[in-house]
Amino acid sequence: MEKRNLTLLTDLYELTMMQGYFDKGQNETVIFDMFYRSNPCDGGYAICAGLEQVIEYIKNLNFTYEDIDYLRSLNIFSEGFLNYLSGFHFTGDIYGIPEGSVIFPKEPLVKVIAPIMEAQLVETAILNIINHQSLIATKTSRVVFAANGDGIMEFGLRRAQGPDAGIYGARAAMIGGCVGTSNVLAGQAFDVPVSGTHAHSWIMSFKDEYTAFKHYSDIYPNNCILLVDTYDTLKSGVPNAIRVFQEMKNAGITLSRYGIRLDSGDLAYLSKEARKLLDLAGFEDAIISASNDLDEYLLHDLKMQDAKITSWGVGTNLITSKDCPSFGGVYKLAAIQNEAGDFVPKIKISENSTKITNPGNKTIYRIYEKESGKIKADLITFADETFDESEDLLLFDPVDTWKKTTLPGNSYYMRELLLPVFIKGECVYHSPSVMEIAKYCEEEKNTLWDETKRLFYPHQIYVDLSSKLWKVKQDLLNKLS
Amino acid sequence: MEKRNLTLLTDLYELTMMQGYFDKGQNETVIFDMFYRSNPCDGGYAICAGLEQVIEYIKNLNFTYEDIDYLRSLNIFSEGFLNYLSGFHFTGDIYGIPEGSVIFPKEPLVKVIAPIMEAQLVETAILNIINHQSLIATKTSRVVFAANGDGIMEFGLRRAQGPDAGIYGARAAMIGGCVGTSNVLAGQAFDVPVSGTHAHSWIMSFKDEYTAFKHYSDIYPNNCILLVDTYDTLKSGVPNAIRVFQEMKNAGITLSRYGIRLDSGDLAYLSKEARKLLDLAGFEDAIISASNDLDEYLLHDLKMQDAKITSWGVGTNLITSKDCPSFGGVYKLAAIQNEAGDFVPKIKISENSTKITNPGNKTIYRIYEKESGKIKADLITFADETFDESEDLLLFDPVDTWKKTTLPGNSYYMRELLLPVFIKGECVYHSPSVMEIAKYCEEEKNTLWDETKRLFYPHQIYVDLSSKLWKVKQDLLNKLS
Structure with a gap:
């Protein structure tokens, strides 16, 4: 501006x-x-x-x-x-x-x-x-309060009411307590942290999910958050992610920031099951992040239900302040x-x-x-x-x-x-x-x-x-x- | 853009x-x-x-x-x-x-x-x-449908989610069927009709309501829509407006586009009472326009209740598509x-x-x-x-x-x-x-x-x-x- x-x-x-x-x-x-x-x-x-x-x-x-x-x-x-x-x-x-x-x-x-x-x-x-x-900023502070210490990422640009709503909305979200935004232009304009990994289209563009994960881990070994819900979260996504994490470990790569992202389904159930699978495989420090139509109310309830999620991407409901x-x-x-x-x-x-x-x-x-x-x-x-x-x-x-x-x-x-x-x-x-x-x-x-x-x-x-x-x-x- | x-x-x-x-x-x-x-x-x-x-x-x-x-x-x-x-x-x-x-x-x-x-x-x-x-554009088409032929003005810039939401929101509102916007920048950018008269502050800045109306009618005799709810709509606003219209008539001014705007209170009741007062004074062609938190649902109901309004300013609920x-x-x-x-x-x-x-x-x-x-x-x-x-x-x-x-x-x-x-x-x-x-x-x-x-x-x-x-x-x- x-x-x-x-x-x-x-x-x-x-x-x-x-x-x-x-x-x-x-x-x-x-x-x-x-x-x-x-x-x-x-x-x-x-x-x-x-x-x-x-x-x-x-x-x-x-x-x-x-x-x-x-x-x-x-x-x-x-x-x-x-x-x-x-x-x-x-x-x-x-x-x-x-x-x-x-x-x-x-x-x-x-x-x-x-x-x-x-x-x-x-x-x-x-x-x-x-x-x-x-x-x-106010809406964000509510979402941050509900997350009770977990990090909230602002992911709403695609649903914001025009470019400025995305750009200045991201600015306000950072003021309200988000730890980062997916919006690169906002990152540039306001010198705030940006983050993001990959979409379903990345997975779909390879011959199978494992290959997609494998290629991603080759390129981004230090920030390897894999989206696990393109085909079947618990039967395919999480097992393939574990296989790739194991291969990284075997290759002597130090797993620093790594884990999975859930983007559909019941986040309480899926996160608990995914946590069990990850822990069983020895990846107790793998991050479980989640997105999918979150707001402060759902987040509050998911925390109450002990969802095993510690990082949250909040989009539409934050960037539009949907209920108000x-x-x-x-x-x-x-x-x-x-x-x-x-x-x-x-x-x-x-x-x-x-x-x-x-x-x-x-x-x-x-x-x-x-x-x-x-x-x-x-x-x-x-x-x-x-x-x-x-x-x-x-x-x-x-x-x-x-x-x-x-x-x-x-x-x-x-x-x-x-x-x-x-x-x-x-x-x-x-x-x-x-x-x-x-x-x-x-x-x-x-x-x-x-x-x-x-x-x-x-x-x-x-x-x-x-x-x-x-x-x-x-x-x-x-x-x- | x-x-x-x-x-x-x-x-x-x-x-x-x-x-x-x-x-x-x-x-x-x-x-x-x-x-x-x-x-x-x-x-x-x-x-x-x-x-x-x-x-x-x-x-x-x-x-x-x-x-x-x-x-x-x-x-x-x-x-x-x-x-x-x-x-x-x-x-x-x-x-x-x-x-x-x-x-x-x-x-x-x-x-x-x-x-x-x-x-x-x-x-x-x-x-x-x-x-x-x-x-x-979709929200606007719903509001326009509810208005059943009455003109809808887009008045939402001050409540839009940032400048672009106001500017491109006005563009979309014109596509969806609005007859004009209050947003001057959108008028310039997209060559669409702009309109607007005065705010409560205009009334309050003069020694009394009559004087404020009178001055307004001096400057804008051809588009004289007077905001009548600053003090008391039926006891003060409408009578003062009628006095000014009468004085314009007496001065030989052809009243072309003139009337009142309601911006608070019950619009069905107030518009019917205002219509009676205007008609009684011989101002049957005075426009009654209204604003105040309108959306397609309220507009639909006001039309059902035979509100005597033919021109509507719709702001917040349209420019943010409030319920969605x-x-x-x-x-x-x-x-x-x-x-x-x-x-x-x-x-x-x-x-x-x-x-x-x-x-x-x-x-x-x-x-x-x-x-x-x-x-x-x-x-x-x-x-x-x-x-x-x-x-x-x-x-x-x-x-x-x-x-x-x-x-x-x-x-x-x-x-x-x-x-x-x-x-x-x-x-x-x-x-x-x-x-x-x-x-x-x-x-x-x-x-x-x-x-x-x-x-x-x-x-x-x-x-x-x-x-x-x-x-x-x-x-x-x-x-x-």
């Missing part, structure tokens, strides 16, 4: 609104929040990802001659506005939560402070990028700067009370229990509020306000989540490498209680509002209704 | 297998079929799409110096093989079913005839591209050329009998009922079989072979579906424009019986095998089991 100009990757209404503001000479500075409303897959958290691509997108924003010509051809834009666009670049501030962070609903993941025309243009691409990568293929992030106006330079909070009402937005210029504090280092709650506050960790902290549910708790001073500590990314149009943030982000994400996940990581009916972390923010919100609601 | 080099958009195992063949000096010509196993969303058919992007991908295939350097850095490829890759280009034949065609399970949508190293490399990208676009976010296409070896130049059929067995492949060099004939022009069945045959439409045609189910039917001579006609796309590495196919493909797709859908287009439990079209192909398949199965 670093070289792609995605300036026109926007909904037409962003441009029609921009022209509206242009015509009215109205370009006050505003604040938009990007946030999401509920965790994917009924989970207890999400992982944010995609900020690096948002940065590249913002840096590359400019309307080429071809873009201007195309917009002119639509016959809805004035020459004055097109002239403005031809000189467009982003001049605002952007704050973001670092990639790989654990996040919760209703928290601003990205906060854009910019003249309204600029803030409006970037809505669609920011949503597209963050929604996609956060979805896949969209993240649902939105981008909402939170405040407008008045002539005095103050941000006036704005709110969007909705028939559905969970869709009511949080007004104002906000930030987020994560509150950790000092003893365990685990997350106690998140607190959304106005950006200029300050807190003293030595004082008691009152937390209350913003909807059911009678649900309260007070954290004694010095029993907790706080960390601000939003960091400056662009200031006055200049990028001030250096994106870590994908593997650095993955490491940070691992640490982030360690701040979650196991109860929150659970796949089914997890404990939900509270995201509260500061008293001051809650009051401003209530006042706005009372005024509007 | 026309300028992007996606050569490394492949699974690593394609390259490790290629090196395996390279090392063995084994590069015989083979045939791979790309096909899918079941219709998305339990439907009765699918729509194929993506061939143009496959053509661009194949034309652009080449390993750059950077690509070779990257592959070298993996320490698994020999210099001899890397040298071969640096001169790589595609030299084979590709046959494909034209985009926008109605397709059924198990039919080869793309057939690749090439030296095995080349045929193997292109697997992943072909699957990625065709799987994605066919999925979205992957198409499931696969790419399987079907034949290997022997030294005499004949294609020897190959088959993959599976524990699951529906996963057994169809062997050999095949083509597909579509059989139409002469009287109605509707599809009677599809027939997969060897590529060199010929048929005489004046003779009786026996069709039988390839699994339940006792299910038979004989079509009397001259009561049917046949059409071959696969067309040459590349011959000896040269592209021989000219892709129509997206709007031409969309028109062709409309004609294609007219060859389906209504029973097959039904959203729930549709009638399934038979895809049969020729007697000759069925016999060869049985012989191979008997030999292997």
Whole structure:
């Protein structure tokens, strides 16, 4: 994405609104929040990802001659506005939560402070990028949790929703905890481990399965994972694999990384039977890996049933987040700067009370229990509020306000989540490498209680509002209704 | 995609297998079929799409110096093989079913005839591209069917799985029957209609809703669709919209395309109430459009409940095909050329009998009922079989072979579906424009019986095998089991 100009990757209404503001000479500075409303897959958290691509997108924003010509051809834009666009670049501030962070609903993941025309243009691409990568990072973290320490490989490129979904999906999967991807382009672009062995077609292209295995072991003796289900897993595949491993051993080859891959049938049964056959032949350290329509639920069950698999290739269900293929992030106006330079909070009402937005210029504090280092709650506050960790902290549910708790001073500590990314149009943030982000994400996940990581009916972390923010919100609601 | 080099958009195992063949000096010509196993969303058919992007991908295939350097850095490829890759280009034949065609399970949508190293490399990208676009074109055709003549706009870019999913998803949505997209980049790239008006933020950025509407109508009097649900749809939004329409009328403006958009709440109830208010005010021709988590099922129900909506914006559920976010296409070896130049059929067995492949060099004939022009069945045959439409045609189910039917001579006609796309590495196919493909797709859908287009439990079209192909398949199965 670093070289792609995605300036026109926007909904037409962003441009029609921009022209509206242009015509009215109205370009006050505003604040938009990007946030999401509920965790994917009924989970207890999400992982944010995609900020690096948002940065590249913002840096590359400019309307080429071809873009201007195309917009002119639509016959809805004035020459004055097109002239403005031809000189467009982003001049605002952007704050973001670092990639790989654990996040919760209703928290601003990205906060854009910019003249309204600029803030409006970037809505669609920011949503597209963050929604996609956060979805896949979150899904991956669930699959990794289910695997309970086993390595997960990302194998989904062929079923991803287009090239980018494969490429950036692999990036997000690495952030979420995969140990590698089959996607070579993603490996090149993000310097992450790639892996892969052979397909059924390899087996079928030789006169028989043994010959196919034998040739493979000749070429790749140090990474010899043989696919055993082309004809019959237990009657043909595993015995032929054992024969080849034995021949390698007899030839004095040190078997380092070797084993089998199962890609069909019942993986619990087949892996146990294959394990017995391999062990009996003296190949106790042969790896048994598996693929075939895996997701966190099946993986969880296979582990419960003591499947003898230690390496998992996960494809379609991870790269599309099959049971929940969209993240649902939105981008909402939170405040407008008045002539005095103050941000006036704005709110969007909705028939559905969970869709009511949080007004104002906000930030987020994560509150950790000092003893365990685990997350106690998140607190959304106005950006200029300050807190003293030595004082008691009152937390209350913003909807059911009678649900309260007070954290004694010095029993907790706080960390601000939003960091400056662009200031006055200049990028001030250096994106870590994908593997650095993955490491940070691992640490982030360690701040979650196991109860929150659970796949089914997890404990939900509270995201509260500061008293001051809650009051401003209530006042706005009372005024509007 | 026309300028992007996606050569490394492949699974690593394609390259490790290629090196395996390279090392063995084994590069015989083979045939791979790309096909899918079941219709998305339990439907009765699918729509194929993506061939143009496959053509661009194949034309652009080449390993750059950077690509070779990257592959070298993996320490698994020999210099001899890397040298071969640096001169790589595609030299084979590709046959494909034209985009926008109605397709059924198990039919080869793309057939690749090439030296095995080349045929193997292109697997992943072909699957990625065709799987994605066919999925979205199919989903769109279902939504369009549910809308029963109303126009469907594609609004999903912000929830698409990355930029390409938005861009090529919009392309596929236009093929499947959308009348336009909000995605400006897709509009530019594929010369398809774009549309859009304004967001809630437009309303919120003015001192009140009326002022926001008024300003919008000043700028866009000819396309004035006002979003009425920011504060209260029936108490505030619709009355303010009517006030603005009345003022436009009073000012002598001819109201051409105007109306309201609903984006939350119960769309059946709100649209009926809004229709009453608009009609009462003399705005019988005001459009009522709607968005908000629509899919074919909700749209079908809203139409059944006589919702007064004639224009629909469909986002997330279409662009991700939410209830079925992957198409499931696969790419399987079907034949290997022997030294005499004949294609020897190959088959993959599976524990699951529906996963057994169809062997050999095949083509597909579509059989139409002469009287109605509707599809009677599809027939997969060897590529060199010929048929005489004046003779009786026996069709039988390839699994339940006792299910038979004989079509009397001259009561049917046949059409071959696969067309040459590349011959000896040269592209021989000219892709129509997206709007031409969309028109062709409309004609294609007219060859389906209504029973097959039904959203729930549709009638399934038979895809049969020729007697000759069925016999060869049985012989191979008997030999292997």
